[in-house]
Amino acid sequence: MKVSIVPVTAYQQNCSILKCETTGKAAIVDPGGDVERILEAVKSMDASVEKILLTHGHMDHCAASDILRQQLSVPIEGPEKEDDFWIAKLPEWCQMAGFPHADAFVPDRWLEDGDTVSVGEQELEVYHCPGHTPGHVVFLHRGQRLAWVGDVLFQGSIGRTDFPRGNHDELIASIRDKLFPLGDDITFIPGHGPTSTFGQERQTNPFVADSRYG
Known part of the structure; x- marks a missing residue:
């Protein structure tokens, strides 16, 4: 699977385009805005979009979703x-x-913990990870050891929980009990900023490191 990250909106949100190299089919993850920039990236990948995937409902992650749904x-x-x-x-x-x-x-489809979503012949596992928002989900491509975590976890930080129905304890549990057990070697693409690995965050992230909870 080929992946392209396209920062969108003034918030520099990491919109991702996932392309199944076998079929050419693609998914757009978290299109928060800048539709033309996203479509240009799709074109440069020679991909055919078959769906839009959303980690959560904040505007910088989903505001362009319905526009793209109608256009495509x-x-x-x-x-x-x-x-x-x-x-x-x-x-x-x-x-x-x-x-x-x-x-x-x-x-068109609400997701639940344990669901899977397809991109061409590729399969992503769905993990419900509340805390930043109550309905936040994370996508995992197990074969490629790659996860899209939205605003749950960042390099050196975690998602905010001061929005309506945010919950700090739930967020910590989502990270430590659901994500970290998936493996230290998993690279994750956060909603903002650079990629990291679960192992790196377990060692160095001041909010969720093993040393804080060990």
């Missing part, structure tokens, strides 16, 4: 249904933040 005639899958209230209020959040307008929408 593809479904939106994710996040988990508990994030419905975020997506339903997209117009308000965008206006408050000075973000380009985005209409509320309903995904």
